[in-house]
Amino acid sequence: MVTLSVIGTVAAITMPTLIQNHQKKIYVTQLRKIYSEIEQAFKQEINDHNAINLKEAGFKSKEFLNKHFKVIQFCERASCYDADYKNINGKTITTGKFGWLNGNCIIMASGAEICIDGLGRINTYNGYSSYYGITFIDVNGSKKPNVIGRDAYYMINWDDGVLDTLNASPACRTKGICDGESLKAIRESGKTCQETNGWGDQACFGRLLNNNWEIDY
Numbered sequence: 001m002v003t004l005s006v007i008g009t010v011a012a013i014t015m016p017t018l019i020q021n022h023q024k025k026i027y028v029t030q031l032r033k034i035y036s037e038i039e040q041a042f043k044q045e046i047n048d049h050n051a052i053n054l055k056e057a058g059f060k061s062k063e064f065l066n067k068h069f070k071v072i073q074f075c076e077r078a079s080c081y082d083a084d085y086k087n088i089n090g091k092t093i094t095t096g097k098f099g100w101l102n103g104n105c106i107i108m109a110s111g112a113e114i115c116i117d118g119l120g121r122i123n124t125y126n127g128y129s130s131y132y133g134i135t136f137i138d139v140n141g142s143k144k145p146n147v148i149g150r151d152a153y154y155m156i157n158w159d160d161g162v163l164d165t166l167n168a169s170p171a172c173r174t175k176g177i178c179d180g181e182s183l184k185a186i187r188e189s190g191k192t193c194q195e196t197n198g199w200g201d202q203a204c205f206g207r208l209l210n211n212n213w214e215i216d217y
Contacts, residue, residue: 030139041068042161061103128171149204
């Protein structure tokens with residue numbers, strides 16, 4: 001009886017952590033799948049137009065989303081549902097209503113929501129310029145927890161068809177011409193993952209890329 005009691009106590013202590021870690025892995029697996037689908041669609045878009053990048057291909061998020069994904073619901077320049085997002089520390093994110101969005105959002109057949117900007121912003125460093133927009137992915141849509149770094153992530157869609165973080169430009173990734181830091185450092189610069197407060201804070205996604213899709217926070 002004593003042994004069973006000890007086992008029961010240990011299980012009660014460890015099970016919540018095991019369940020939480022398992023859920024984190026599920027979120028990351030879902031994120032990676034959507035990430036790959038978007039990047040493949042970007043590459044196809046470039047190839048379909050015989051272009052060198054998405055800018056030259058005349059990228060428009062509305063046409064892109066409807067062409068490459070099974071859309072259950074389309075939302076123009078707005079999230080498809082009203083939700084308050086929090087960071088890992090529990091603080092409500094100030095841009096949770098997607099006030100930054102110049103593109104469009106969709107609900108996918110899986111229930112995930114993705115929002116993709118047009119290429120209306122430009123990054124210039126050391127003579128190299130690239131256009132980019134902001135991408136938001138919530139792997140389970142309106143379902144909770146709606147926490148950046150858990151089921152939702154901010155990232156950048158670059159004109160070469162790659163999803164990465166702010167300042168991780170094509171020149172930085174392919175030529176090592178980064179804005180004062182290494183690619184790895186840039187991906188986690190600014191506010192920490194736990195302190196995310198808006199679309200410009202992308203350390204959660206950056207950490208996943210740096211750690212080969214292993215969540216360590």
